Amino acid sequence: MNDLERVERIKAALGERAVEITNPAPQRIFLTVPVQALVPALEQLKTELGYRHLSTISGVDMGDVFEILYHIGYVGGNLNVRTRIPKAVPRLPSVCSVIPGAILYEREIQDMFGIIVDGIPDGRPLLLSDDWPAGVHPLRKDWTPTRPEEKIPGGKS
Amino acid sequence: MKFQIPIGPQHPALKEPLSLRMTVEGEVIRDADLRLGYNHRGMEKLAEQRTYLQNIYLTERICGICSHSHTTCFVQGAEKLMEVEPPRRGLYLRYVVAELERVHSHLLWLGVAGHEAGFDSFFMYVWRDREIVMDILEMISGNRVHYAINTLGGVRRDIDEALRQKILDFLGILRTRTDYYFKLGVNEPSFVARLAGVGYLSKEDAIALCAVGPTTRASGVAFDVRRDDPHGVYGEVPFEVCTADSCDVLGRTVVRIKEILQSYNIIEYLLRNLPDGPVAVKAPRRAKPGEVVARYEAPRGENIHYIKANGSDKPERLKVRAPTLGNYAATLVMLKNGFIADIPLIFAAIDPCICCAERTVELVDGRSGRPTIVRWSELRRMAARRAGRVSKKRNVEWPL
Numbered sequence: 149m150n151d152l153e154r155v156e157r158i159k160a161a162l163g164e165r166a167v168e169i170t171n172p173a174p175q176r177i178f179l180t181v182p183v184q185a186l187v188p189a190l191e192q193l194k195t196e197l198g199y200r201h202l203s204t205i206s207g208v209d210m211g212d213v214f215e216i217l218y219h220i221g222y223v224g225g226n227l228n229v230r231t232r233i234p235k236a237v238p239r240l241p242s243v244c245s246v247i248p249g250a251i252l253y254e255r256e257i258q259d260m261f262g263i264i265v266d267g268i269p270d271g272r273p274l275l276l277s278d279d280w281p282a283g284v285h286p287l288r289k290d291w292t293p294t295r296p297e298e299k300i301p302g303g304k305s
Numbered sequence: 306m307k308f309q310i311p312i313g314p315q316h317p318a319l320k321e322p323l324s325l326r327m328t329v330e331g332e333v334i335r336d337a338d339l340r341l342g343y344n345h346r347g348m349e350k351l352a353e354q355r356t357y358l359q360n361i362y363l364t365e366r367i368c369g370i371c372s373h374s375h376t377t378c379f380v381q382g383a384e385k386l387m388e389v390e391p392p393r394r395g396l397y398l399r400y401v402v403a404e405l406e407r408v409h410s411h412l413l414w415l416g417v418a419g420h421e422a423g424f425d426s427f428f429m430y431v432w433r434d435r436e437i438v439m440d441i442l443e444m445i446s447g448n449r450v451h452y453a454i455n456t457l458g459g460v461r462r463d464i465d466e467a468l469r470q471k472i473l474d475f476l477g478i479l480r481t482r483t484d485y486y487f488k489l490g491v492n493e494p495s496f497v498a499r500l501a502g503v504g505y506l507s508k509e510d511a512i513a514l515c516a517v518g519p520t521t522r523a524s525g526v527a528f529d530v531r532r533d534d535p536h537g538v539y540g541e542v543p544f545e546v547c548t549a550d551s552c553d554v555l556g557r558t559v560v561r562i563k564e565i566l567q568s569y570n571i572i573e574y575l576l577r578n579l580p581d582g583p584v585a586v587k588a589p590r591r592a593k594p595g596e597v598v599a600r601y602e603a604p605r606g607e608n609i610h611y612i613k614a615n616g617s618d619k620p621e622r623l624k625v626r627a628p629t630l631g632n633y634a635a636t637l638v639m640l641k642n643g644f645i646a647d648i649p650l651i652f653a654a655i656d657p658c659i660c661c662a663e664r665t666v667e668l669v670d671g672r673s674g675r676p677t678i679v680r681w682s683e684l685r686r687m688a689a690r691r692a693g694r695v696s697k698k699r700n701v702e703w704p705l
Binding site for chain 2: 200221222286
């Protein structure tokens with residue numbers, strides 16, 4: 149099955165759920181779905197078309213919106229399911245009911261972007277340290293790292 | 306009765322910081338929980354402030370063993386964004402180093418597996434031969450760990466005819482030694498007995514939890530990015546995907562040794578068909594706005610980089626998912642219903658010698674709390690009954 153056939157099949161199966169579907173490079177398909185249709189769309193992709201391996205979930209801070217990409221591998225290439233959520237209301241449904249292996253990636257997104265994943269089986273912090281200040285999320289563009297001033301006990305001579 | 310045991314983040318049995326919380330019931334692990342981030346260096350944030358060229362050297366430092374995997378994955382993506390095609394010779398040399406890295410990484414793992422199973426002579430033999438690969442890598446790139454051979458549009462160093470011949474000679478030595486280890490690894494009874502049936506991961510779990518690399522291939526899932534999503538030279542090199550269906554640590558050992566042998570074939574093919582010409586072309590500093598997903602089969606499994614460009618000389622976003630993160634969810638399943646044999650050092654730290662002091666053992670029933678005295682003969686019978694129940698050893702030729 150080549151890329152074009154795959155695109156046609158996904159379009160036919162998802163119907164209105166697929167807002168936009170492109171094939172910018174060989175072996176790469178980008179699919180955009182609205183956030184309400186994310187879980188049913190992934191379910192359909194998995195059960196009807198056999199897209200079952202989730203490589204990872206990427207988040208991108210685009211200013212007013214977060215762009216979330218679900219990278220799904222298949223034999224022959226890579227399908228990227230894109231969805232957008234407003235930064236003011238950063239809520240995302242959990243896809244763990246469809247793909248159990250998504251759990252660590254969702255926990256990572258919660259830590260790094262401050263996105264609340266609804267229905268996550270285990271939402272405890274994963275990556276940030278225990279004394280990390282609440283409400284600060286390092287991969288948002290409005291956060292810039294500052295290096296704390298070096299203090300040498302006893303002072304420099 | 307259940308207890309929670311913390312292991313790590315700093316622990317003598319762990320080489321790197323990682324926090325595991327085990328819920329144990331008697332000797333059996335019932336639940337395992339994970340906490341990461343003790344070695345988090347904020348590289349994805351840092352990459353947004355560095356140019357594409359600087360990012361090659363940044364991504365190289367993500368890992369100290371598969372350093373070439375991350376740079377290769379990154380330059381694959383960045384070259385697509387910049388619309389540069391590396392010359393054939395540069396491409397071949399890039400994947401010669403990639404396969405040599407896979408060999409050295411698998412040999413390293415094999416040695417560690419021998420050490421953890423209490424087979425230390427195996428560990429020393431394997432690591433001695435790993436030095437041959439390290440020497441080849443040093444001759445090609447000048448470095449043992451961070452090869453720094455990738456650049457945008459090709460590789461930074463060429464090899465001459467003498468070195469090409471030398472590598473081919475060394476491969477012959479490595480091949481005989483690896484054949485011997487394959488025979489040893491699946492025939493040595495105590496080694497096999499320690500590995501077989503440990504860390505069971507079913508095929509269904511491996512698929513559902515999106516496991517990658519030798520872990521998923523040992524569970525019978527033929528998933529290899531080199532074949533499933535051909536990148537670089539892998540579309541034209543003949544090789545086969547190695548799998549095992551025993552779903553345990555023995556299967557993972559077998560898969561890795563088979564993969565080493567496949568890697569020798571790939572290196573030999575690449576070196577025998579090495580094209581002439583330049584090794585690199587000049588790449589632009591900026592990339593056009595766009596996005597790209599690059600995938601690469603690292604020694605530990607699928608490595609994926611997502612790069613978003615905004616038109617400047619720095620990426621807007623670089624997302625890296627190293628293979629180990631993809632395997633953690635599966636690891637927690639493997640630990641469940643296993644034994645505390647993974648965590649013996651906690652107990653050994655107090656250096657108790659109970660069995661010397663007593664010839665009988667007092668056992669406390671976990672449910673009723675009633676203590677009973679068990680004689681040595683009864684204990685032996687119990688052990689024999691238990692040994693009869695352990696899972697069957699497959700892929701094994703018993704020499705005795």
